[in-house]
Amino acid sequence: MHKFRLLDALNAPEEDMDSPSDNQRAPLPCPSDVLYTPPNPDGSNKKCGNCVMYATGRGQCYIHEPALSIRPTSVCGYHVFCFAPMRMFTSVVSMQALTPEQSGLIQTEDGTSCSSCKYFAKDPREQGGECMAVIDPSSLPAFVEEKGCCARWTLGAPSLSEMLDESMEEEEEEEDLDEDEDLADDEAGY
Ligand code: SF4
Numbered sequence: 610m611h612k613f614r615l616l617d618a619l620n621a622p623e624e625d626m627d628s629p630s631d632n633q634r635a636p637l638p639c640p641s642d643v644l645y646t647p648p649n650p651d652g653s654n655k656k657c658g659n660c661v662m663y664a665t666g667r668g669q670c671y672i673h674e675p676a677l678s679i680r681p682t683s684v685c686g687y688h689v690f691c692f693a694p695m696r697m698f699t700s701v702v703s704m705q706a707l708t709p710e711q712s713g714l715i716q717t718e719d720g721t722s723c724s725s726c727k728y729f730a731k732d733p734r735e736q737g738g739e740c741m742a743v744i745d746p747s748s749l750p751a752f753v754e755e756k757g758c759c760a761r762w763t764l765g766a767p768s769l770s771e772m773l774d775e776s777m778e779e780e781e782e783e784e785d786l787d788e789d790e791d792l793a794d795d796e797a798g799y
């Protein structure tokens with residue numbers, strides 16, 4: 610009898626023995642748990658080039674090692690928007706600088722926002738949509754703004770609505786080209 614129990618245990622799927630049960634799994638975080646910030650006032654993406662801790666002259670960040678050269682299109686989890694970053698720091702206090710691993714510093718094409726995140730599902734009627742990575746007080750996907758962002762940002766494929774917009778633009782361009790060609794044919798007397 611004991612032998613069969615042992616065999617059962619050995620043959621059991623791995624998750625039955627080692628993985629956490631449902632009530633041990635941590636729930637998804639709410640937006641403030643992952644440092645969600647609302648859109649920049651000028652509608653730009655979050656990036657070092659519009660962060661209060663950036664010095665544009667040498668590509669330095671106040672909270673990282675001064676020797677670290679950072680592009681204006683990079684960003685980290687400590688981003689704080691400002692309209693006009695300074696060119697040079699006028700003074701620097703003695704502090705323990707963060708490493709890129711600690712701050713989550715990454716290089717991007719042109720900064721980050723929910724609209725380019727793989728967890729974002731745009732609502733075509735709103736300037737935002739649902740995020741599959743954070744929940745609201747009812748434990749449903751939280752509503753986030755297109756140009757908001759958080760520490761869980763992960764580059765994703767363009768959303769369905771963006772792809773639809775692009776294909777409509779392409780169709781319009783093709784129609785314009787056809788009309789131009791018809792006009793040229795008419796003028797040439799074909
Ligand atoms: S690395 Fe982070 S804190 Fe530093 S300038 Fe860039 S966004 Fe701001």
Ligand code: SF4
Nearest residue numbers: 723726729740759761
């Ligand atoms: S869509 Fe991405 S960046 Fe925006 S809140 Fe969700 S996880 Fe964060």
